[in-house]
Amino acid sequence: MTHHAHAAPALETLKALLRVDTTNPPGNETPAAQLLAERFSGAGLEPRLLHKEPGRDNVVVRLKGQGAGPPLLLTAHLDVVPAERDRWTVPPFDAVVQDGWLWGRGAIDMKHMAAMSAHVLLALQEEGVALKRDVIFAGVADEEAGCAAGSRFLVDQHADLVRAEYALGEVGGFPLDIGPVRYWPIQVAEKGAVRLTLTARGDPGHGSMPHGQQAVLRLAAALASLGGARLPLHVTPPVYRFIAEVARRQPIPAKLVLPLLLHEKTAPPVLDRAIPPHLRDGFAALLADTVSATVLRAGERVNVIPSFATAQVDGRTLPGHTGATLAEEVRDRVGAEIEITIDSDEPPTVFPADTPLFTVLAETLREADPNGVPVPYMIPGYTDAKAWARLGTTCYGFAPTRFPAGSVAFNKLYHGHDERVHVDGFLWGFGVLYRAVKRWCT
Ligand SMILES: [Zn+2]
Numbered sequence: 001m002t003h004h005a006h007a008a009p010a011l012e013t014l015k016a017l018l019r020v021d022t023t024n025p026p027g028n029e030t031p032a033a034q035l036l037a038e039r040f041s042g043a044g045l046e047p048r049l050l051h052k053e054p055g056r057d058n059v060v061v062r063l064k065g066q067g068a069g070p071p072l073l074l075t076a077h078l079d080v081v082p083a084e085r086d087r088w089t090v091p092p093f094d095a096v097v098q099d100g101w102l103w104g105r106g107a108i109d110m111k112h113m114a115a116m117s118a119h120v121l122l123a124l125q126e127e128g129v130a131l132k133r134d135v136i137f138a139g140v141a142d143e144e145a146g147c148a149a150g151s152r153f154l155v156d157q158h159a160d161l162v163r164a165e166y167a168l169g170e171v172g173g174f175p176l177d178i179g180p181v182r183y184w185p186i187q188v189a190e191k192g193a194v195r196l197t198l199t200a201r202g203d204p205g206h207g208s209m210p211h212g213q214q215a216v217l218r219l220a221a222a223l224a225s226l227g228g229a230r231l232p233l234h235v236t237p238p239v240y241r242f243i244a245e246v247a248r249r250q251p252i253p254a255k256l257v258l259p260l261l262l263h264e265k266t267a268p269p270v271l272d273r274a275i276p277p278h279l280r281d282g283f284a285a286l287l288a289d290t291v292s293a294t295v296l297r298a299g300e301r302v303n304v305i306p307s308f309a310t311a312q313v314d315g316r317t318l319p320g321h322t323g324a325t326l327a328e329e330v331r332d333r334v335g336a337e338i339e340i341t342i343d344s345d346e347p348p349t350v351f352p353a354d355t356p357l358f359t360v361l362a363e364t365l366r367e368a369d370p371n372g373v374p375v376p377y378m379i380p381g382y383t384d385a386k387a388w389a390r391l392g393t394t395c396y397g398f399a400p401t402r403f404p405a406g407s408v409a410f411n412k413l414y415h416g417h418d419e420r421v422h423v424d425g426f427l428w429g430f431g432v433l434y435r436a437v438k439r440w441c442t
Helices: 007-018 030-042 111-126 151-157 215-227 237-249 254-262 267-273 277-287 323-334 356-368 385-391 423-441
Strands: 048-051 057-063 069-077 096-098 101-103 133-140 166-169 176-178 181-190 192-201 290-298 308-317 339-346 373-379 394-397 420-422
Touching (some): 007 101, 007 111, 007 423, 030 048, 030 133, 057 111, 057 151, 069 111, 069 423, 111 133, 111 423, 133 423, 166 385, 166 423, 181 356, 181 385, 192 215, 192 323, 215 323, 237 277, 237 373, 267 277, 323 339, 356 373, 356 394, 356 423, 385 394, 420 423
Parallel strands (some): 069 133
Antiparallel strands (some): 048 057, 096 101, 181 394, 192 339, 290 308
């Protein structure tokens, strides 16, 4: 299959973006935003660079349609998480092409989508395609640290520039091989993000005379109780649909076993024995709220037993759940002695999967892979969709890419060492995104 004429230029733009170190913190997204703005200006479009903090520009551009249809927003964040340079096979900011892959921090999370989206606009502009709706592109800062200088800033301060009926962004359009079937998840929902602090108190003392009332030991026991077992199972509508549709396409016995994930008694043994290890944590995260203790603090001096110890906990909530319901589930595990405070509570987002645009996305994927099965999907993580949703936008994760079956554990590329995108898969994905957008807008 020959690729779209704009696929190769999109790849060059991706390489250029990967060479800009936008590690957040501090972000420094401006050079990446400028790089895209120059391409838009060169094609006669009028990009806007907008920032909340110096050095942290967002780039927004609109391709005008002639029709009265409500706009479509294509969106990607330009910042990346830190890379531990010495743990990588190749330098993470050199855009190395090796073994058919383009390596770099941000290759899949998610400068590939920024490059693809920008060039979809440029292709539609160059070809003079008559659009029945505007297509907006927003390349945003600061997603990896909570979106305050990026999508949230745009929604709060420049809503008219980014308001759209639908948005396409993170995470979806990647192959998910389960048994003999290749699925194409399209994100329709994401879990909520709740930050908790657990505090244990105890008696102070001298390190030379340990006693039984130590805050550190109480906190450690509480965290062990959280880490050792899953929180209660809850089946929510988007997950029910995902598992039901995945199961329907499987051969026996998986066809019969997977639905057992939807029942409290049978889910744990199925997770532990029937789901392959590389998919287990991802499936488990769809079926329960989760907590990860990430930042621990206690003590100032090595010879002083501290009187309190704290853990910051990254909590993720299912649709219908809140910080308060999560705190109750945590309370049941850690006991009454541990203080629990809710520091922040971002609700889950759930969008309908039975819309005309979802149908277009699924059809476009089916054309590109006649044996593949598009499925609506909930991610356990967090994206800019939370901000766009505040403008009433229906957000789908659709950043199409593919790679040879079994070559990588896709979910491990996110924030992992050796993040990379398959070169041919990127060129292919560009065509899928282009066709889906064109179909929706003409
Ligand atoms: Zn991301």
